Amino acid sequence: MKNRMKQLRQEKGFSQEQMAEMLGVSRQTIISIEKERYNPSLPLAIQIARCFDTIVERVFLLDDDEG
Incomplete structure (x- = not known):
């Protein structure tokens, strides 16, 4: 499965660490x-x-x- 997660994350200005914290998962x-x-x-x-x-x-x- 393909995804646009990195692109969308960068557009929102979220770091990988911030995304991980928001979602309750690891970086x-x-x-x-x-x-x-x-x-x-x-x-x-x-x-x-x-x-x-x-x-x-x-x-x-x-x-x-x-x-």
Whole structure:
């Protein structure tokens, strides 16, 4: 699954550490998600989208749905 998490995080001016604190996860989890090595659970994906004031589909994309 592809994601726009790093781009959206930078647009909001959040550091990886700030994102981790907001979400109650480790900074390593944020790094792993941004590098597309780890797909978050649905509850975490929803929390991430809420941090960006958007919907899950704007942050996370299925590989065949990159457009």
